[in-house]
Amino acid sequence: MEANKKNKVKKLGSGSIEEEEVENDKGMIRKGPWSVEEDVILSNYVATHGDGRWNALARSAGLKRSGKSCRLRWLNYLRPDVRRGNITLHEQITILDLHSRWGNRWSKIAEHLPGRTDNEIKNYWRTRVSKQARQLNCDVNSKIFRDALRYVWMPLLQERLQSNSQMEHPNATQAYSSDSSSSASLGIQQFCSESDQQVMSNHGVLVHSIVEDEPGICPSMNNETFEYTNIPLGDSGDLMLESLCNNDDNIYGFCHDFVMTLE
DNA sequence: AATGCCTACAACCGCACTGAA
DNA sequence: TTTCAGTGCGGTTGTAGGCAT
Structure with missing residues (x-):
């Protein structure tokens, strides 16, 4: 302003x-x-x-x-190097990721977003992320919300980033797979029971943890490929989670609501 | 057009930490 | 060792502008 x-x-x-x-x-x-x-x-x-x-x-x-x-x-x-304007998809992913590791360490998070200030990131979090939690009637620090951020919102942003870059550079080699079955390994186990994971395993869904909780390492800053586990979304934005977590309506409902509020 | 509500963001406040005297 | 000014950080507040009614 x-x-x-x-x-x-x-x-x-x-x-x-x-x-x-x-x-x-x-x-x-x-x-x-x-x-x-x-x-x-x-x-x-x-x-x-x-x-x-x-x-x-x-x-x-x-x-x-x-x-x-x-x-x-x-x-x-x-400051001459201060960046203004909307927070990009890439920056949003970075903020969500780093906040999941470090919490409200705004200045530390800002170190990984060149040109962005801690104030700006804090404002983004309060106006966008906290709003999301309010709409879902849950605490922004609750486990379910944090998991939803990590396993629903971040993959969604990732998908949008991917489709944007594909539109801009249709012939460019992708840094990540567009095959949802491989990108879909999903920390989905966070949401699903062991039996669900067995179902996933039976369906050939690879289950592994990709983003290590290693302080000081930011995937976006050391040229590691973004590989946030991804809950595959259909064209309608609906979740295959339904088939994977079909014995837990609450979790599916929450994730569904979450995606809907992001639209 | 007027009014009220909501959002985004600039700016302030209080507290903690650090280093120099 | 103590004091204090300077600095950094996270939380909170105030308000312009947009939007809905």
Whole structure:
């Protein structure tokens, strides 16, 4: 959002307006949205003198802002390498994957998404992922939701990413198999009972764990092929899970609802 | 057109950690 | 060893803009 799009203002009795300022022991400190002028001052100052020592920087630059505010503004908005725009499918998969390993370690997750800030990732999680949990009436930290993320949502994103890249590069060699029977090994065992897995085995579905819970390793960052286990989805978006987990209506229902809320 | 609700995201807050004095 | 300023992180809040009614 552009700095000048919204200005938190304090209406005065006279009808004039002014930016919010708060008096503290260091003088008047401005709060609220940054103006274009402030952005220019901060950017120029950092370009000339470098960043760090934010409190001193704020004073030297003549900004009526706290050091914290300057730092945040620089890191989350003004930094030249900050990426703006929608979170891509690939980035979504990475976020879901890393969050499943590390939880709310936003800055750690952000390290693996060049140009994205922890704030942006946190916002994505709260607005998109938490919303999903709300729609399904379950806790975002519950096991079933976490499993659904990993074994339903991520494969779905993966499938979309795959079909997008296929449309863009129809002749390119695929990095992963489009054969659902091989990509479908599915950590489905997370959802299914042993007898279900036996059924899967009988149907020739390979069951293995692909994504290791190894801290610090991100499949997207070390050129490993994405191989998230995949619950195969038909053209209608319906789940073959029905046939695989046909003795557990609750799980099938949950997964079905999950996919439906993603549409 | 007006109103209210919802979403996305920028920004703030409090706390914890770190390193220098 | 203690103190304190600076910094980083995660949680929360405020609000512009979009959308439905």
